[in-house]
Amino acid sequence: xxxxxxxxxxxxxxxxxxxxxxxxxxxxxxxxxxxxxxxxxxxxxxxxxxxxxxxxxxxxxxxxxxxxxxxxxxxxxxxxxxxxxxxxxxxxxxxxxxxxxxxxxxxxxxxxxxxxxxxxxxxxxxxxxxxxxxxxxxxxxxxxxxxxxxxxxxxxxxxxxxxxxxxxxxxxxxxxxxxxxxxxxxxxxxxxxxxxxxxxxxxxxxxxxxxxxxxxxxxxxxxxxxxxxxxxxxxxxxxxxxxxxxxxxxxxxxxxxxxxxxxxxxxxxxxxxxxxxxxxxxxxxxxxxxxxxxxxxxxxxxxxxxxxxxxxxxxxxxxxxxxxxxxxxxxxxxxxxxxxxxxxxxxxxxxxxxxxxxxxxxxxxxxxxxxxxxxxxxxxxxxxxxxxxxxxxxxxxxxxxxxxxxxxxxxxxxxxxxxxxxxxxxxxxxxxxxxxxxxxxxxxxxxxxxxxxxxxxxxxxxxxxxxxxxxxxx
Amino acid sequence: xxxxxxxxxxxxxxxxxxxxxxxxxxxxxxxxxxxxxxxxxxxxxxxxxxxxxxxxxxxxxxxxxxxxxxxxxxxxxxxxxxxxxxxxxxxxxxxxxxxxxxxxxxxxxxxxxxxxxxxxxxxxxxxxxxxxxxxxxxxxxxxxxxxxxxxxxxxxxxxxxxxxxxxxxxxxxxxxxxxxxxxxxxxxxxxxxxxxxxxxxxxxxxxxxxxxxxxxxxxxxxxxxxxxxxxxxxxxxxxxxxxxxxxxxxxxxxxxxxxxxxxxxxxxxxxxxxxxxxxxxxxxxxxxxxxxxxxxxxxxxxxxxxxxxxxxxxxxxxxxxxxxxxxxxxxxxxxxxxxxxxxxxxxxxxxxxxxxxxxxxxxxxxxxxxxxxxxxxxxxxxxxxxxxxxxxxxxxxxxxxxxxxxxxxxxxxxxxxxxxxxxxxxxxxxxxxxxxxxxxxxxxxxxxxxxxxxxxxxxxxxxxxxxxxxxxxx
Numbered sequence: 001x002x003x004x005x006x007x008x009x010x011x012x013x014x015x016x017x018x019x020x021x022x023x024x025x026x027x028x029x030x031x032x033x034x035x036x037x038x039x040x041x042x043x044x045x046x047x048x049x050x051x052x053x054x055x056x057x058x059x060x061x062x063x064x065x066x067x068x069x070x071x072x073x074x075x076x077x078x079x080x081x082x083x084x085x086x087x088x089x090x091x092x093x094x095x096x097x098x099x100x101x102x103x104x105x106x107x108x109x110x111x112x113x114x115x116x117x118x119x120x121x122x123x124x125x126x127x128x129x130x131x132x133x134x135x136x137x138x139x140x141x142x143x144x145x146x147x148x149x150x151x152x153x154x155x156x157x158x159x160x161x162x163x164x165x166x167x168x169x170x171x172x173x174x175x176x177x178x179x180x181x182x183x184x185x186x187x188x189x190x191x192x193x194x195x196x197x198x199x200x201x202x203x204x205x206x207x208x209x210x211x212x213x214x215x216x217x218x219x220x221x222x223x224x225x226x227x228x229x230x231x232x233x234x235x236x237x238x239x240x241x242x243x244x245x246x247x248x249x250x251x252x253x254x255x256x257x258x259x260x261x262x263x264x265x266x267x268x269x270x271x272x273x274x275x276x277x278x279x280x281x282x283x284x285x286x287x288x289x290x291x292x293x294x295x296x297x298x299x300x301x302x303x304x305x306x307x308x309x310x311x312x313x314x315x316x317x318x319x320x321x322x323x324x325x326x327x328x329x330x331x332x333x334x335x336x337x338x339x340x341x342x343x344x345x346x347x348x349x350x351x352x353x354x355x356x357x358x359x360x361x362x363x364x365x366x367x368x369x370x371x372x373x374x375x376x377x378x379x380x381x382x383x384x385x386x387x388x389x390x391x392x393x394x395x396x397x398x399x400x401x402x403x404x405x406x407x408x409x410x411x412x413x414x415x416x417x418x419x420x421x422x423x424x425x426x427x428x429x430x431x432x433x434x435x436x437x438x439x440x441x442x443x444x445x446x447x448x449x450x451x452x453x454x455x456x457x458x459x460x461x462x463x464x465x466x467x468x469x470x471x472x473x474x
Numbered sequence: 475x476x477x478x479x480x481x482x483x484x485x486x487x488x489x490x491x492x493x494x495x496x497x498x499x500x501x502x503x504x505x506x507x508x509x510x511x512x513x514x515x516x517x518x519x520x521x522x523x524x525x526x527x528x529x530x531x532x533x534x535x536x537x538x539x540x541x542x543x544x545x546x547x548x549x550x551x552x553x554x555x556x557x558x559x560x561x562x563x564x565x566x567x568x569x570x571x572x573x574x575x576x577x578x579x580x581x582x583x584x585x586x587x588x589x590x591x592x593x594x595x596x597x598x599x600x601x602x603x604x605x606x607x608x609x610x611x612x613x614x615x616x617x618x619x620x621x622x623x624x625x626x627x628x629x630x631x632x633x634x635x636x637x638x639x640x641x642x643x644x645x646x647x648x649x650x651x652x653x654x655x656x657x658x659x660x661x662x663x664x665x666x667x668x669x670x671x672x673x674x675x676x677x678x679x680x681x682x683x684x685x686x687x688x689x690x691x692x693x694x695x696x697x698x699x700x701x702x703x704x705x706x707x708x709x710x711x712x713x714x715x716x717x718x719x720x721x722x723x724x725x726x727x728x729x730x731x732x733x734x735x736x737x738x739x740x741x742x743x744x745x746x747x748x749x750x751x752x753x754x755x756x757x758x759x760x761x762x763x764x765x766x767x768x769x770x771x772x773x774x775x776x777x778x779x780x781x782x783x784x785x786x787x788x789x790x791x792x793x794x795x796x797x798x799x800x801x802x803x804x805x806x807x808x809x810x811x812x813x814x815x816x817x818x819x820x821x822x823x824x825x826x827x828x829x830x831x832x833x834x835x836x837x838x839x840x841x842x843x844x845x846x847x848x849x850x851x852x853x854x855x856x857x858x859x860x861x862x863x864x865x866x867x868x869x870x871x872x873x874x875x876x877x878x879x880x881x882x883x884x885x886x887x888x889x890x891x892x893x894x895x896x897x898x899x900x901x902x903x904x905x906x907x908x909x910x911x912x913x914x915x916x917x918x919x920x921x922x923x924x925x926x927x928x929x930x931x932x933x934x935x936x937x938x939x940x941x942x943x944x945x946x947x948x
Contacts, residue, residue: 091810094813095810095813098617099620100619112617126607130604130607133603133604133607134604138592141791141792141794143586143588143793176820192666208810208813212661212810317615318617319615319820321820336565336569336685337686339568339569340653340679340685340686342650342657342795342815343572343654345650346650346795346820346823
């Protein structure tokens with residue numbers, strides 16, 4: 001074996017053993033020469049070979065980096081939900097998830113949609129909050145205006161620019177998290193018994209709003225790369241009296257796709273043709289791995305039928321409950337609904353977030369988080385590919401920090417979850433993401449926080465537990 | 475004139491000029507002797523005469539205090555609302571009130587239900603908030619459990635003891651202000667078109683929930699001293715398919731009464747007999763001027779039909795939006811409704827309030843506020859009696875910081891409000907407190923904050939403006 005082949009093999013082994021992880025910078029040429037006692041040209045040749053094999057990537061003036069594996073071949077299948085409106089069930093499963101106080105939990109939480117709360121770039125927000133509270137004037141303890149702090153609405157309007165929306169602060173309403181925005185939107189648009197079309201799988205928080213409002217969910221087939229099927233959507237609009245479309249088209253939860261721009265445009269046109277409203281959930285949109293971030297459906301909306309809902313819960317911290325919405329032509333009704341639901345939102349969190357954004361900390365934090373989450377995605381996919389049974393379908397998220405995993409049909413992830421909780425691990429079974437408990441063979445994993453050996457061990461254990469549930473070959 | 479009569483006259487004049495106000499301590503005997511150059515026995519005799527006239531009160535080992543005037547003779551009349559269920563209107567008036575950001579307001583706000591936010595006894599809460607935010611661990615930025623912080627629920631359970639309720643932390647749900655509690659309760663209990671019985675006048679926030687839910691309000695005649703008429707309530711229950719009774723029986727907003735205990739007990743029995751639920755708003759209950767505070771309806775509820783709703787918005791600060799409810803037998807449905815409406819409530823405000831209560835600061839703050847608000851009530855009634863046209867009806871609040879004023883039928887307080895806003899004064903017209911805009915000749919005033927000469931001038935100006943609107947005698 002040539003000297004440079006030996007060096008290349010050493011590096012490959014170290015990568016496979018997890019010593020260097022996907023996205024990590026490999027040692028410099030000079031450092032390797034010294035460590036292995038070989039010449040510069042030998043190391044350079046080794047790196048060239050690894051590059052040719054697609055294992056490392058050379059970045060000019062920076063060095064060599066561990067390359068993610070190419071997109072996994074096995075994506076989850078296009079969903080095939082029931083072709084009729086359904087009542088929503090699954091509350092017991094959702095309750096189990098949200099009744100937990102994360103701070104009191106001893107589990108490794110792989111299941112919930114919680115961002116990394118330890119990021120250094122969040123520190124200015126904490127400083128802001130502490131200062132505001134220490135020096136809180138009487139007015140900061142008082143009710144804010146029903147619509148929300150003007151300064152925060154100004155900053156939100158500025159940020160919305162980047163998703164292609166021209167919003168005036170007056171078009172914006174501050175809410176208590178994105179959940180309140182979604183709830184106000186759907187309660188404004190519908191009456192009990194109405195039909196709402198949703199992507200499939202679909203965020204369980206919205207599905208449960210449908211349940212509480214006694215609405216029916218019409219789940220539309222959804223492609224894990226391009227989102228909701230426009231053809232199926234059109235057929236459904238022809239066939240059913242759909243009152244609203246509820247959808248997460250950018251950095252989808254749970255599938256991670258972003259609908260291509262042309263399809264977003266076409267969906268808005270379809271809504272216009274059939275005169276239905278769209279409730280757009282953009283809570284993960286600013287965590288898109290693409291720069292500039294993709295446009296919202298709202299940016300193609302020229303007659304105010306899109307109710308854009310978002311929050312700082314995934315991009316900053318969920319515990320402050322600062323959300324917002326741009327309700328378009330429904331502004332006055334939504335404002336009334338907001339008043340009766342919670343009155344004005346809490347004052348100080350709004351002021352703190354407004355200051356954080358105004359000083360540029362938000363954009364800095366986003367850059368940091370997007371870099372981290374993209375690297376974590378590649379690592380997580382790598383771990384799942386290694387540790388789960390062959391043939392496992394894995395999503396390829398375009399943003400956010402959630403991975404969707406599709407197992408063989410026979411695997412029951414509710415049972416899997418119960419088994420794993422006993423071992424101190426928490427996953428979210430896919431059945432929460434459907435009106436009727438479909439996707440029971442799927443699960444959602446969170447890759448926001450540090451990808452430590454403990455997390456890899458947890459993933460390995462989930463993979464083993466899946467294998468244990470597989471029917472033994474006859 | 476005797477020497478002691480002269481001294482008595484001097485003191486009377488000073489009281490009438492507002493140099494000493496109701497509830498203020500008068501100068502000591504020794505001090506007056508020195509100032510007026512008279513003997514101790516002369517001053518003592520002067521004070522004895524004033525005491526006999528009911529102008530001052532002697533408090534053992536403390537001194538002489540300016541006595542409030544006896545209860546005004548003219549209370550507002552017992553209300554006589556429509557005797558059928560009505561749709562709720564008046565949203566435009568409410569919106570005008572809640573769309574304002576108090577901190578940006580240049581008006582003297584006599585209208586809104588805002589406590590004194592400058593009280594020194596609130597300082598530990600600010601310290602708590604600042605410390606928590608400065609040292610916020612990741613878990614404090616995270617979602618809390620859906621039901622709310624266990625520590626806060628423990629403290630709320632402990633406090634509820636004082637209103638006669640035996641609650642377990644598990645019976646309690648933390649909400650985003652009392653408004654969310656009321657909204658969850660009514661949304662859980664009713665379907666569009668249902669009838670809800672309410673006191674009359676009734677808090678506009680709840681009336682607007684009825685409007686948003688497409689419910690009908692059946693307003694029940696209410697006595698400004700003893701509350702809702704049980705006889706009228708019973709007739710209504712016989713005549714109409716009432717789904718729920720919504721009521722504020724302790725330190726009522728806007729009338730200020732507390733229902734006598736026997737009547738509370740009878741109301742719960744009535745609800746049992748007709749098998750309807752009661753939504754009890756107790757947000758001002760801890761601000762009762764009586765010690766111990768009066769019991770809640772909930773304390774007489776032995777089959778879980780009372781949904782008790784409250785918050786720290788009037789007792790501490792509204793801007794934190796920390797509320798809670800004890801939903802009785804409806805716990806599971808309310809929990810679902812809470813999840814879909816806003817998810818978990820904000821974490822840090824809950825922790826801060828829990829610590830504030832745990833260390834005894836809450837009870838200390840209450841004692842201080844109750845003393846202040848009771849004194850302010852007497853001063854405010856005195857001012858209104860002096861500055862408003864004779865025959866003006868004035869409530870005699872048993873707690874809280876809101877006064878209800880009833881003018882001659884011909885006075886239109888919406889017009890009055892519009893005229894006064896132009897002069898930098900804000901009042902709340904009574905029409906907000908009725909489904910159909912009754913009580914247009916009434917208004918609500920806030921006496922929470924410092925009773926400065928500027929506030930007296932404002933009250934005088936309101937009184938003048940009322941006189942200007944009176945038809946001139948023929």
